[in-house]
Amino acid sequence: MARFDTFERDLKLATAGMEPAAISAALAKFARAELAKAIAAGASPQYTRFVNSVEGAAEETVQVPGSILYVFSNWPLVINAAKAELVKRSPRRTGRYAGSFMVIVGGRTVATDFSKLRPDAEVIIFNPYPSTRKIETGYNGPGRRHFDAAKNALSARFGAAFKIEMKYVEVPGGISPLAPYRLKRTTKRRAAGTALTYPALVINAL
Numbered sequence: 001m002a003r004f005d006t007f008e009r010d011l012k013l014a015t016a017g018m019e020p021a022a023i024s025a026a027l028a029k030f031a032r033a034e035l036a037k038a039i040a041a042g043a044s045p046q047y048t049r050f051v052n053s054v055e056g057a058a059e060e061t062v063q064v065p066g067s068i069l070y071v072f073s074n075w076p077l078v079i080n081a082a083k084a085e086l087v088k089r090s091p092r093r094t095g096r097y098a099g100s101f102m103v104i105v106g107g108r109t110v111a112t113d114f115s116k117l118r119p120d121a122e123v124i125i126f127n128p129y130p131s132t133r134k135i136e137t138g139y140n141g142p143g144r145r146h147f148d149a150a151k152n153a154l155s156a157r158f159g160a161a162f163k164i165e166m167k168y169v170e171v172p173g174g175i176s177p178l179a180p181y182r183l184k185r186t187t188k189r190r191a192a193g194t195a196l197t198y199p200a201l202v203i204n205a206l
Helices: 004-014 020-040 075-088 132-137 146-158
Strands: 047-051 068-072 102-105 122-126 162-169 198-205
Touching: 020 068, 075 122, 075 146, 075 198, 132 146, 132 198, 146 162, 146 198
Parallel strands: none
Antiparallel strands: 047 068, 102 122, 122 198, 162 198
């Protein structure tokens, strides 16, 4: 893989003696070509573009000396890692619970293609099983604090790029036939019919 300092040196040689407008056009063409190569090599097609530090500006507006920066979404990496951390800490008696973690973005489920998520999306990962609260608090034994422990592991790995929190969240209807679960009878803390909140990982890019 070529180094960025090599790209910079080659670009300077290629644009030597050119007018500023021509250099800007050459830099824009070069940036687009490198972007296409990166996506073809597996980078996310979702990215934020900064031209001379201006978000969303077109490549052709670059003023030399200046820069064109693409910030790619790393959602597939962090979401798949989050699900793996949760699965390995889950009770495995039948495997149904471990295989039921769901990803929600903007109130809708996202099953597999996380590469198309916007860089500024908020990702929520939860399990619709009503027993998820008891598992997290240790009531059922295996799986105690599986969300909290997964949060700690992910923060250690991705904390420089993502804010990862463990929260109890409300789950809207229509996400899963299992959720939201409503209490059948009144307890000391909640009235019958109250929708349970669910332990979840809430992830935002920094």
